[in-house]
Amino acid sequence: MTSQEPPLRQPPQPPLQPPVEVALARVVPTLPTAPPGRRLAYEPKFDGHRLLIFRLVDTVRMQARSGRIITRAFPDLEAAARPLPPGTVLDGEVVVWAGGRTDFAAVQKRAFAASESRAGRLARELPASYAAFDLLAIGAEDLRPLPYEQRRARLMALLEPLGPPLQAVPMTTDPELAATWYEALPEIGVEGLVIKDLDQPYRPGRHWRKLRHSEARDAVVVGVVGPRLRPRALALVLPGDDAPVISAPLSTGVRAQLGSALRDLPDPQPPPAELPTALDRVGAEIAYRPIAPDLTVEVRHESTVRHAATTVMRLRIPD
Structure with a gap:
C-alpha cells in the first residue's frame, strides 16, 4: 500500500471578488434625524x-x-x-x-x-x-x-x-x-x-x-449626440457614477456656447468601430460619438429617478 502525498494547499481566497453591486442613496429634501432608540451616521x-x-x-x-x-x-x-x-x-x-x-x-x-x-x-x-x-x-x-x-x-x-x-x-x-x-x-x-x-x-x-446642497451639479462631457460641433444632446458622466447618460435636448444658447469648445477638442484616436450607447430620460438606448473628457457642464435634474431628465444649463469655463 503506497502512501499518498497530501494535496497541495491553495492560498486562501478573499470572500469578495469583483464585480460587487454597490449600495446607493436616495435623495431626501431635509436633514433626517433619528427616531427614539436609534442613531444615525452623517x-x-x-x-x-x-x-x-x-x-x-x-x-x-x-x-x-x-x-x-x-x-x-x-x-x-x-x-x-x-x-x-x-x-x-x-x-x-x-x-x-x-x-x-x-x-x-x-x-x-x-x-x-x-x-x-x-x-x-x-x-x-x-x-x-x-x-x-x-x-x-x-x-x-x-x-x-x-x-x-x-x-x-x-x-x-x-x-x-x-x-x-x-x-x-x-x-x-x-x-x-x-x-x-x-x-x-x-x-x-x-x-x-x-x-x-x-x-x-x-x-x-x-x-x-x-x-x-443643490440640484445643480457638474458633469463631464464624454460624447455628443448628432453633429459633432452642434450636437442635439450630450453624453454625460455624473459625480459618483461612470455610466454615461444622455442629456435632455440642448438649448440654442448652450449649443452655441459648446461650439468653439468642441472645435478645439481632438477626435478620438482610433475612432470606435461601433458607436457606444447610453440611456436617455425615458430609458431608450441612444448612440453617441465619444469625445475626450475635457469639458465640464453644469446640469440640473428634473427628477430623482436614476434616468430622469438631465438638463444642461451652461458650459463650465475653467478659472
Whole structure:
C-alpha cells in the first residue's frame, strides 16, 4: 500500500471578488434625524468617482460603480493599496484636490485615461486621494452583514496607520455638527451629506439617504449626440457614477456656447468601430460619438429617478 502525498494547499481566497453591486442613496429634501432608540451616521458626500478597491491575494483591482474594472487608470492608488491585508475590500470615492477643493472634471479625466502611459502622466499631474466610507471584507471575512457601526470601527482601525492617500471619510452621529458640515463644506467641493443607520448592513439598493446642497451639479462631457460641433444632446458622466447618460435636448444658447469648445477638442484616436450607447430620460438606448473628457457642464435634474431628465444649463469655463 503506497502512501499518498497530501494535496497541495491553495492560498486562501478573499470572500469578495469583483464585480460587487454597490449600495446607493436616495435623495431626501431635509436633514433626517433619528427616531427614539436609534442613531444615525452623517458623512460628507465628496464630488468624485465611486470606486471599490479589492486587495486580492497577489494583486489589486479597482471597480467602478458600473462594475467596470479601471485599475489601470489609478496607478497611484493601486500602489497605495498594496500594503492592505489580502482580502480587503474598500468602498469609497476617488477625488482630486485642486486649489483647496475637489475637482470633479480632473477625477473624471483620470478615470477615463485611455492608455497606461496617459494614466501614469495624469497620476503625476493630478494625484488622486481615496475617501473610504465602508469596509466590505478583510481577510476571509465578509463584513457586509455586520452593522455599519462595526464596519466603521474596523475601517478606522485599518486605515489610520496608513494615512494618505487612503483615508476614511469624516463621520459624526451629532445632527447639529452634521448641519454645520452641510452649510460649510460646499466651499471645498462637498455636495452634501450621506446618512446611514448605525445598525444597517451593507446591501445593494438605495438604502442610504443623501441630502444635496443643490440640484445643480457638474458633469463631464464624454460624447455628443448628432453633429459633432452642434450636437442635439450630450453624453454625460455624473459625480459618483461612470455610466454615461444622455442629456435632455440642448438649448440654442448652450449649443452655441459648446461650439468653439468642441472645435478645439481632438477626435478620438482610433475612432470606435461601433458607436457606444447610453440611456436617455425615458430609458431608450441612444448612440453617441465619444469625445475626450475635457469639458465640464453644469446640469440640473428634473427628477430623482436614476434616468430622469438631465438638463444642461451652461458650459463650465475653467478659472
